[in-house]
Amino acid sequence: MVDLLPWFEWFDQSALATAAKAYGGVFVVVQMIHLLGLSLLGGMVLLCDLRLLGLLLRSVPLSAVARETRRYFTIGLLVMITSGIFMSGAVALKLYYSEMYWAKMTALLVGVLFVYLIKFPLLRHPGVELNRVARGLLASASLGLWFTVAATGRWIGFS
Amino acid sequence: MDRSQPHQPVTPPTWRLRLALGCSVAILLALGWFWVEQIRAVLETLALAYG
Numbered sequence: 001m002v003d004l005l006p007w008f009e010w011f012d013q014s015a016l017a018t019a020a021k022a023y024g025g026v027f028v029v030v031q032m033i034h035l036l037g038l039s040l041l042g043g044m045v046l047l048c049d050l051r052l053l054g055l056l057l058r059s060v061p062l063s064a065v066a067r068e069t070r071r072y073f074t075i076g077l078l079v080m081i082t083s084g085i086f087m088s089g090a091v092a093l094k095l096y097y098s099e100m101y102w103a104k105m106t107a108l109l110v111g112v113l114f115v116y117l118i119k120f121p122l123l124r125h126p127g128v129e130l131n132r133v134a135r136g137l138l139a140s141a142s143l144g145l146w147f148t149v150a151a152t153g154r155w156i157g158f159s
Numbered sequence: 160m161d162r163s164q165p166h167q168p169v170t171p172p173t174w175r176l177r178l179a180l181g182c183s184v185a186i187l188l189a190l191g192w193f194w195v196e197q198i199r200a201v202l203e204t205l206a207l208a209y210g
Contacts, residue, residue: 144186
């Protein structure tokens with residue numbers, strides 16, 4: 001397996017990491033933007049998955065909900081990734097040795113692949129219909145993944 | 160969003176549906192294992208501290 005420690009050591013010494021460590025005020029603002037991105041992403045996940053479960057927006061076609069939430073999901077994801085890279089500069093070496101960081105990155109990667117390669121392509125056809133079991137499995141996997149991304153992200157701060 | 164023209168119900172391709180269901184089950188199993196391990200670790204820590 002590729003050892004990423006040299007990359008994390010380089011990142012820890014980079015100008016970005018120096019800025020993240022030196023300017024506490026900037027770090028806090030970026031952290032707030034990160035949480036806003038998470039809120040937007042989480043909101044879109046909840047909208048789409050609760051629609052899949054038939055708990056809200058039942059009068060709106062599934063494909064329309066998926067299409068509308070996809071746009072803002074992508075914006076939230078990009079905001080999170082951009083701000084997350086900056087924030088990780090402040091604690092790059094700590095992150096490398098954090099089990100929860102790798103759990104979060106794994107869940108994030110699987111979540112992104114699941115959303116863009118599995119969930120949205122399945123729901124994109126206008127008038128798409130899925131049976132109750134399929135909708136339940138799809139929504140549960142998605143909710144579980146993004147809950148894990150958020151929970152392990154917070155866990156990093158306490159480990 | 161346009162809700163004025165209802166679409167005919169469409170069933171997705173079988174392979175895509177099976178792929179989605181297979182991935183969903185695999186993800187749920189992996190997440191279940193992960194969280195059970197975390198809870199077990201917390202309980203072990205508590206048992207060491209207070210047991």
